[in-house]
Amino acid sequence: MEFPPTVPITYSIAGCSEHSGKYVAENIRVDKPLDQSSRWSGAYQAGNVKQWMLLKTEELCVLKSVTFGKFHRAHPCNMKEFKLLVGLTESNMTEVLHAGLKNDSVPETFLIRYTNSDAVPFPTRYLKIVPLSAHGQSFHTSIWYVSLSGIVDQPFVEQVHLRHEEHQETVILRYILKHLRQRRLLTPYQEIISRAFPETSSSASSPYLSTNPFEHPTLTQLHKSLVLQGDYPVAETLLSSCASQGLLSEAILQFQPSAEWSRIDSDALKEEFMQTDESLDDFWVMNVRERQWRLISTSRNSSGDIHPGPRACHKMVFDDNTGDIYLFGRLDEGVSVDPPAPHTTITTTAASRLSEGASPASLPLPGSPPSGNGSSPPPAGNPSPAIYPWSTPWSAEFFRYHTRGGQSGKWELISRNTSAEHGPPLIFDHQMVIDTTSQMIYVYGGRVVDGDWESIKYSGLYSYDIKTGRWKMLNSPDNSSTHPFIPSRFGHSMVLEPSTQTLFIFAGQRDDGYLSDMYTYHIPSNTVTELFSNFTTAGGPDACFTQRALIDTDLREIYVLCGLTKGPPGALSVLEKDSPYWIYRYKRPDQPGKWTKILSLSSPPNKPEPTVGPAPLPRYAHQAVYDNETKTIYMHGGNAGLEKDTEDVVRSGGDGDDDSRQSAPPATRDIGVGTDARREERHVVGGDGEENRLDDFWSLRLKRPDSIDIVRRGKYIIRQQRFRELCEDDVPVKALSYLKTEVSAVVNHSDPDEGSLFRSLLSHLLTPSFAKQHDASSSLASGPSAAKGRSRPDTPSNGIDEDATMTDSDAEPSSSGVTTPISSSVLLTLRLFEEDPSETRAQGEVPPPSAARYRQRTQVFEELLQFVNEDVRQPDRDLLELINIDQMGQEI
Numbered sequence: 001m002e003f004p005p006t007v008p009i010t011y012s013i014a015g016c017s018e019h020s021g022k023y024v025a026e027n028i029r030v031d032k033p034l035d036q037s038s039r040w041s042g043a044y045q046a047g048n049v050k051q052w053m054l055l056k057t058e059e060l061c062v063l064k065s066v067t068f069g070k071f072h073r074a075h076p077c078n079m080k081e082f083k084l085l086v087g088l089t090e091s092n093m094t095e096v097l098h099a100g101l102k103n104d105s106v107p108e109t110f111l112i113r114y115t116n117s118d119a120v121p122f123p124t125r126y127l128k129i130v131p132l133s134a135h136g137q138s139f140h141t142s143i144w145y146v147s148l149s150g151i152v153d154q155p156f157v158e159q160v161h162l163r164h165e166e167h168q169e170t171v172i173l174r175y176i177l178k179h180l181r182q183r184r185l186l187t188p189y190q191e192i193i194s195r196a197f198p199e200t201s202s203s204a205s206s207p208y209l210s211t212n213p214f215e216h217p218t219l220t221q222l223h224k225s226l227v228l229q230g231d232y233p234v235a236e237t238l239l240s241s242c243a244s245q246g247l248l249s250e251a252i253l254q255f256q257p258s259a260e261w262s263r264i265d266s267d268a269l270k271e272e273f274m275q276t277d278e279s280l281d282d283f284w285v286m287n288v289r290e291r292q293w294r295l296i297s298t299s300r301n302s303s304g305d306i307h308p309g310p311r312a313c314h315k316m317v318f319d320d321n322t323g324d325i326y327l328f329g330r331l332d333e334g335v336s337v338d339p340p341a342p343h344t345t346i347t348t349t350a351a352s353r354l355s356e357g358a359s360p361a362s363l364p365l366p367g368s369p370p371s372g373n374g375s376s377p378p379p380a381g382n383p384s385p386a387i388y389p390w391s392t393p394w395s396a397e398f399f400r401y402h403t404r405g406g407q408s409g410k411w412e413l414i415s416r417n418t419s420a421e422h423g424p425p426l427i428f429d430h431q432m433v434i435d436t437t438s439q440m441i442y443v444y445g446g447r448v449v450d451g452d453w454e455s456i457k458y459s460g461l462y463s464y465d466i467k468t469g470r471w472k473m474l475n476s477p478d479n480s481s482t483h484p485f486i487p488s489r490f491g492h493s494m495v496l497e498p499s500t501q502t503l504f505i506f507a508g509q510r511d512d513g514y515l516s517d518m519y520t521y522h523i524p525s526n527t528v529t530e531l532f533s534n535f536t537t538a539g540g541p542d543a544c545f546t547q548r549a550l551i552d553t554d555l556r557e558i559y560v561l562c563g564l565t566k567g568p569p570g571a572l573s574v575l576e577k578d579s580p581y582w583i584y585r586y587k588r589p590d591q592p593g594k595w596t597k598i599l600s601l602s603s604p605p606n607k608p609e610p611t612v613g614p615a616p617l618p619r620y621a622h623q624a625v626y627d628n629e630t631k632t633i634y635m636h637g638g639n640a641g642l643e644k645d646t647e648d649v650v651r652s653g654g655d656g657d658d659d660s661r662q663s664a665p666p667a668t669r670d671i672g673v674g675t676d677a678r679r680e681e682r683h684v685v686g687g688d689g690e691e692n693r694l695d696d697f698w699s700l701r702l703k704r705p706d707s708i709d710i711v712r713r714g715k716y717i718i719r720q721q722r723f724r725e726l727c728e729d730d731v732p733v734k735a736l737s738y739l740k741t742e743v744s745a746v747v748n749h750s751d752p753d754e755g756s757l758f759r760s761l762l763s764h765l766l767t768p769s770f771a772k773q774h775d776a777s778s779s780l781a782s783g784p785s786a787a788k789g790r791s792r793p794d795t796p797s798n799g800i801d802e803d804a805t806m807t808d809s810d811a812e813p814s815s816s817g818v819t820t821p822i823s824s825s826v827l828l829t830l831r832l833f834e835e836d837p838s839e840t841r842a843q844g845e846v847p848p849p850s851a852a853r854y855r856q857r858t859q860v861f862e863e864l865l866q867f868v869n870e871d872v873r874q875p876d877r878d879l880l881e882l883i884n885i886d887q888m889g890q891e892i
């Protein structure tokens with residue numbers, strides 16, 4: 001759909017909460033920044049009193065942005081935090097923005113959401129502004145000026161309106177269809193399918209939806225064979241057909257993966273680099289295919305050409321369009337002083353002490369002998385000498401290295417000092433990402449290096465336009481005047497999703513604390529969304545520092561290689577030894593996703609004791625890159641901080657062979673890495689050469705269940721149900737034979753959970769006949785939605801209530817053994833699940849299932865749907881979940 005141009009939108013005031021004095025709502029339609037009375041002010045100062053303003057556009061439109069004008073100077077009444085809601089009517093509105101304004105005189109424009117979760121645009125007639133707070137405490141909230149922009153082209157807007165209405169009808173009908181089929185109301189179900197979605201319909205994007213937008217036809221057949229007919233062999237065949245048609249491809253990602261590590265190089269180092277007492281400026285490249293390290297350059301062999309000086313805690317990004325590598329940031333640990341007293345934690349290096357707030361100038365350099373007496377840090381501002389005649393100790397140099405073209409192999413100094421060009425100051429432990437399509441680089445956070453180590457300073461968010469060579473500050477370090485804002489930090493993670501122009505920023509350290517929060521920053525609209533205030537409580541990793549993150553935008557996954565973690569305040573920093581690797585999966589960047597821990601590959605089933613396989617040591621301050629084509633993570637260096645005997649044990653499981661070792665870069669504390677997928681090379685530059693730091697290079701691929709294993713798990717669920725029915729309908733010998741042969745054949749007996757569940761199935765053979773006839777009224781009342789409580793895909797489960805049995809009784813025994821009537825609401829539920837008139841005509845000789853068995857098979861069917869791609873199956877939520885008075889007026 002091609003969008004017409006965006007134009008200003010005229011509006012009127014449709015209503016508002018009480019105003020204060022002469023500050024009426026009409027004032028916001030005129031921009032008079034010098035007139036103190038040209039504003040709306042709420043009547044109440046208290047933040048707990050809901051205040052609002054309702055704007056009505058002159059005609060139906062697609063609203064795309066809202067601009068707030070301000071007074072000509074900062075004002076305590078300026079609105080700080082607010083929400084925006086839009087809708088076609090006053091009573092049915094959807095929140096599209098939760099943000100905040102700065103307390104200054106600069107107007108701010110916010111891009112607002114005008115498409116729903118299915119990317120369908122929606123029209124707007126009403127806009128509600130809900131002020132939540134003012135910048136000054138105990139002040140009335142004021143709004144000075146509001147202007148709207150969007151699309152008003154009426155033919156286009158009418159087309160948007162019709163398409164949105166059709167989408168709403170389709171969504172509602174899908175929920176209704178699921179509800180009718182769950183309750184065995186098959187006649188109205190079939191009637192709606194035939195009338196609402198005839199074969200001539202072609203509005204859907206997926207081919208199968210041209211005849212039935214409710215679900216894929218194969219799933220409809222699966223429901224018929226499994227639930228209505230109980231034809232389990234056909235149901236298994238249809239499940240295999242789902243796999244061959246690619247209907248299980250996305251669901252595979254929902255399963256908890258295992259880490260498959262491979263050691264690419266060994267730990268043989270060049271002697272001249274191992275005992276250095278200085279930060280390094282060496283630049284290396286690894287050819288992954290040939291498993292060869294190659295030293296590209298150092299300042300000593302640069303023949304007078306430009307070359308970055310020694311550094312640590314810097315960052316690099318690679319532009320795969322041009323082959324250029326960008327380098328920014330530096331930490332020079334200064335002069336040698338006496339080492340600190342022995343530390344009881346496993347993290348005793350410079351990085352861990354920096355994370356505790358130590359001054360870089362107070363840190364010992366490698367190899368410095370103890371003085372035998374107390375030491376004190378040297379005066380602030382005592383760095384190593386400047387690298388270039390024109391540079392200062394605090395110059396924020398910005399470099400580019402060319403890997404292609406006529407300048408291939410050459411370093412270029414882009415900027416002598418970015419802070420003098422509206423860019424960031426000299427920083428370390430920051431993050432930097434590149435958008436190769438728009439040719440933009442984004443730098444966020446990090447600690448400022450200016451010689452004053454008594455106070456901690458942080459950097460903000462900057463963009464660098466490669467085409468124009470200009471820096472721009474997008475967000476100041478501590479812009480707490482806006483809501484929400486991202487607290488400044490260092491040692492954090494940041495990744496970019498180019499398709500939505502969204503930055504993910506999370507974890508790191510601020511002051512003395514490690515962080516476990518997560519934010520997104522939408523670049524076009526300059527808006528911040530807080531996804532998690534504490535992702536640890538949401539099932540994610542602990543608060544961490546110098547962890548590394550990589551993103552796969554195709555799979556919508558972020559991979560986190562954890563660094564240092566810290567417990568309660570005052571606790572020491574530690575390294576998590578048990579698989580400190582995580583995946584964050586999201587559907588939309590502005591909505592919280594799911595955290596999943598990456599497992600270590602399990603030991604073979606015939607070996608009771610776990611074996612040490614090739615796996616890297618837990619580490620921090622390492623670097624990693626991601627090859628999107630091969631779905632491979634490459635990790636190099638860092639610091640393990642572990643005892644030597646532990647390190648030797650883990651290393652012994654690798655594939656390092658003394659005879660096959662190649663020359664490699666020295667062990668490093670914090671390095672920069674870039675990747676060139678075209679040439680299968682990984683670039684590494686710099687780092688400081690302290691002993692016990694890691695020099696290993698690893699690749700990581702995630703091992704997930706394939707479609708064959710998914711089908712096996714599905715068959716396990718189907719055969720469990722078949723076995724239960726045999727226990728109730730046939731002789732025990734036949735049921736036991738089926739369990740030992742057919743069910744056992746699809747069980748992964750090396751999986752403790754699957755094995756335990758398989759053994760528990762024997763209890764169905766021993767269930768008394770009375771229990772087989774009793775159906776708990778609680779399960780009747782809950783209906784098939786009870787399957788919502790099933791396990792996640794990574795936990796094998798049959799998805800049905802082990803205690804539920806099949807009966808058509810309309811009474812239940814009380815605790816005293818006396819049968820009492822079931823309430824009328826439960827009787828209604830029972831009648832809903834009775835045989836539908838259409839079943840006899842459709843099935844012929846096949847006897848229809850009882851009401852209880854229909855419910856049980858429906859639960860099995862819905863358990864199987866967890867393996868199926870979301871866009872081809874019925875809605876996950878139930879209709880009853882949507883009909884809630886507290887949710888009325890919200891968009892589905």
